[in-house]
Amino acid sequence: MAWSLFVGNMKPEKRIAYALVVLVSIFSASCQHEPITVTDIIHIDTTGNGGGGCNIPGGLYASLITDSSATLNWAVVSGAASYDVQYKIAGSATWTAATSTANSLPLTGLNAMTNYEFQVQTVCAEGSSGFSASANFITLAAGDTTPYIPCNPDTAYFQNDVLPIFLTNCAMPGQGCHDAGSHAEGLILDSYDNIMASGKVKPGKPNSSKIYEVITTGEPDDRMPPSPYSPLTADEINLIYTWILQGALNNYCGGGPCDTLSTTFSGTVFPIIQANCIGCHSGNVISGGVDLSDYSKVYTQVVNGKLYGSVNQVPGYVAMPLGTTLSDCDIRKINFWINDGAPNN
Numbered sequence: 001m002a003w004s005l006f007v008g009n010m011k012p013e014k015r016i017a018y019a020l021v022v023l024v025s026i027f028s029a030s031c032q033h034e035p036i037t038v039t040d041i042i043h044i045d046t047t048g049n050g051g052g053g054c055n056i057p058g059g060l061y062a063s064l065i066t067d068s069s070a071t072l073n074w075a076v077v078s079g080a081a082s083y084d085v086q087y088k089i090a091g092s093a094t095w096t097a098a099t100s101t102a103n104s105l106p107l108t109g110l111n112a113m114t115n116y117e118f119q120v121q122t123v124c125a126e127g128s129s130g131f132s133a134s135a136n137f138i139t140l141a142a143g144d145t146t147p148y149i150p151c152n153p154d155t156a157y158f159q160n161d162v163l164p165i166f167l168t169n170c171a172m173p174g175q176g177c178h179d180a181g182s183h184a185e186g187l188i189l190d191s192y193d194n195i196m197a198s199g200k201v202k203p204g205k206p207n208s209s210k211i212y213e214v215i216t217t218g219e220p221d222d223r224m225p226p227s228p229y230s231p232l233t234a235d236e237i238n239l240i241y242t243w244i245l246q247g248a249l250n251n252y253c254g255g256g257p258c259d260t261l262s263t264t265f266s267g268t269v270f271p272i273i274q275a276n277c278i279g280c281h282s283g284n285v286i287s288g289g290v291d292l293s294d295y296s297k298v299y300t301q302v303v304n305g306k307l308y309g310s311v312n313q314v315p316g317y318v319a320m321p322l323g324t325t326l327s328d329c330d331i332r333k334i335n336f337w338i339n340d341g342a343p344n345n
C-alpha cells in the first residue's frame with residue numbers, strides 16, 4: 001500500500017523510471033538465480049538506485065509532440081553526471097548530438113509529419129555507458145500545435161477520463177442537477193475550474209474529498225448521482241479516486257487527434273452539424289421541428305437540452321444523427337462547447 005501511494009504521487013515520467021528500475025532489478029536478480037524478496041524490491045525503489053556502474057538509460061519516450069517540437073524523456077540512471085543524446089530523421093545517416101543534465105531534453109525546429117529516432121547514453125564520473133537502443137516518434141501535421149502527450153495507462157486524466165464522467169452523470173444540461181443552468185446546492189460540476197472551486201475535491205486526498213465520499217457512500221439517501229440515476233461504475237469511481245490521488249490536475253493525454261481544448265462554434269461545432277445533420281434539419285426538411293441552419297437555431301436546441309440529449313443518445317431523446325452515432329471525438333467537442341456556455345465564437 002505504501003508503495004502504491006508512493007508511486008501514485010509521482011509524476012508519470014518518474015513512475016515509469018521507477019517501474020523500470022523495479023523491472024530491471026527483478027530481471028537481473030532472476031538471471032543470477034537469486035531469490036527475489038519484497039524487501040529487496042522496496043529497498044531498491046525507495047532509494048532509486050539501480051545498482052553500481054554507469055548504466056545505459058532505458059524508458060525512452062517522446063512527449064509534448066507538436067508539428068515542430070518534442071521533449072525526449074528517459075529513466076534516471078543513478079550516478080549520472082549528464083546524458084548524451086543523439087537524434088536524426090529515421091533512416092538518415094547523420095545524428096545531431098546534444099547533452100542534458102536532466103533526464104529530458106526539449107527539441108525544436110523539427111519537420112512536421114516526420115519520423116525521428118533518438119538514443120541516449122549516460123555520462124558518469126568514471127566514463128560513459130554505451131548508447132541505448134533507438135526510440136521513435138512522429139511529429140504532428142503542420143499547423144497541429146496541440147501538444148501530443150502519450151497516454152500513460154497508470155495516470156487518470158481530467159480531460160479524457162474524469163470530465164466526461166461529470167458531464168454524463170452530474171452536469172447533464174436540462175436535468176436540474178449540476179450544470180450551469182441548475183446548480184443544485186450551488187454546485188456546478190461542468191468544468192475543471194467549477195469542480196475545483198466547489199471545494200469538494202482535495203488534491204492528493206481522495207478519502208477527505210466530499211466528491212469521493214458521495215459517489216461511494218453506502219447511504220442511499222446521500223449517494224450521488226441520486227436515485228433513479230444509476231450509481232457510478234467501479235471503473236468510474238476508480239478513475240476519480242486515482243485522479244484526486246494524483247493531485248487533481250487539469251491534465252489530458254493524446255491531444256493531436258481530438259483537440260477539444262480549442263473548440264469553437266464556427267470552427268468545430270457548426271462544421272460537424274453541416275456534415276452530419278443539415279440534410280434533415282434545414283431548408284425544406286425540418287425533421288422533428290428542429291432547425292439547425294444557423295447559430296441561434298442551434299442555440300435553441302442547446303437551451304432545451306435536445307442537442308446534448310440527442311447526440312449523446314440519452315434515454316428519452318431521439319438518438320442523432322438518425323440511425324448512426326457521431327464519432328467519440330465529435331461528441332466530446334460538442335459537449336465541451338455546450339458546457340462552455342455554447343458561445344457564438
Ligand code: HEC
Nearest residue numbers: 276277280287288290301306307310316317318320321322
Ligand atoms: C437522416 C435524417 C436525420 C439526420 C441526418 C439527423 N436527424 Fe435529427 N431528427 C431526424 C428526425 C426524423 C427527427 C424527429 C424524430 C422523432 O421525433 O421521432 C429528428 C429529431 C432531432 C432532434 C429532436 C430530438 C428529440 O428528442 O426531440 C434533435 C435535437 C436532432 N434531431 C438533432 C440532430 C443532430 C444534432 C443531428 C446531427 C448530429 C441530426 N439530428 C441528424 C432526422 C435526422
